Amino acid sequence: MRIGDPFRILITPAAAAAAAAARCHPLHQAKPLLILSHALHPTRTRTRLLITRTDTNNMSTISAEDDAKYGFTREEMYKEKLAGTVNPYGRHVFLCFKGPEMWVARVEASDTDTLPKLLASALKTRKDDMTVKSLMTVCGGGEGTDGDVLTFPEMIKYKGLKESDVDSFVDDVLVNGKPWASGVQEGLTGSYVFVCSHGSRDKRCGVCGPALIEKFNAEIDSRGLKDQIFVKPCSHIGGHKYAGNLIVYSPDSEGKIMGHWYGYVTPDDVPAILDQHIAKGEIIERLWRGQLGQSAEVEKVDEKKLPNGKEESKSKKLEDGNTQVTKENVTGGCCQGADGFSCCKDRSSDVTGENKQIETKGQGRLSSWLGSFEQRDVLTAAAVVGAVATIAVAYSIYRRSG
Secondary structure, three states: OOOOOOEEEEEOHHHHHHHHHHHOOHHHHOOOOOOOOOOOOOOOOOEEEEEEEEEOOEEEEEEHHHHHHHOOOOOOOOOOOOOOOOOOEOEEEEEEOOOHHHOOOOHHHOOOOHHHHHHHHHHHHOHHHOOOOEEEEEEOOOOOOOOOEEEEOOOEEEEOOOHHHHHHHHHHHHHOOOOOOOOEEEEOOOEEEEEEOOOOOOHHHHHHHHHHHHHHHHHHHHOOOOOOEEEEEEOOOOOHHHOOOEEEEEEOOOOOEEEEEEOOOOHHHHHHHHHHHHHHOOOOHHHEEEEOEOHHHHHHHHOOOOOOOOOHHHHHHHHHHHOOOOHHHOOOOOOOOHHHOOOOOOOHHHHHHHHHHHHHHHHHHHHHHHHHHHHHHHHHHHHHHHHHHHHHHHHHHHHHHO
């Protein structure tokens, strides 16, 4: 058997879980990893695991059972329409903090990791003071980067946020739009891809996310773009059922930073995201969920029928609903509603439509009545004129004969 050939081994479920956890660890990419069960018992439950080596420094491991239930071959893939599943927002704040294997299910509310909780709480408290609707998400950090804050579309990194500085940071930067008085900031360059890998929140993201990150890193490395495209795992962004979920922040053809959300992304889609979206600024419509900005900006993409199922009329209906999303949706981590949808509904357009229909019907009846009334008047006047003319002619004849 050659290295690079796919092969199958039998391992215990516990070893499979250990393999999945190890794949999220940053050291996993430094050397190949192979986990074998050294004491397989004939009566124990066994899980078949497919291990595919792509090179000596890169390996992807997903059990067939997990892939069928949580991965890219699960039954729910491609069953939902994607376009319009992102609520309007104007700024995305990422807090670099540890890694997915360390995040609890509600990392922004954790009592043990207080920095994410403090920042999420400050954002919620000051949301009415902000002129820009902001999302907060935790992304992968590590030694030397924990506490860094990345903001998009501003493309600014604020280095080393500490718990004692949270309030001043939110007040200076997010509320008043000023430089951070007590911290260091620097501009960001290149493109950023954030892949939801929050396995403790939803196993679909925990299975799909790391595999996508691995594929991105391999493709970026093969293109020599490691200093231009940066990929990070991130916490829940809404819409578990659309996993793999990711957001791409990159400049468009005019240099404006855009944020596009994609769902149902598989490793086979990664080259297209790099070569089509990031390199050429072309949206991959069949995977597109929505984008940074208000619905007016999203409308540019929704003007045509989208291959993922959103026709223009349906997309506009979703936009109308999205415009009613309020700042109350901004909680720690994500302003998306359950599974990426908002529970708000815009009834004003429906009421207006009903009123217009009633008004039109009323006007129709009035016009019909006026029309018949005018017709009767015309006929009566004609009869009167005819009678007068007849009398006048008769009288004239009478005078001549007399």
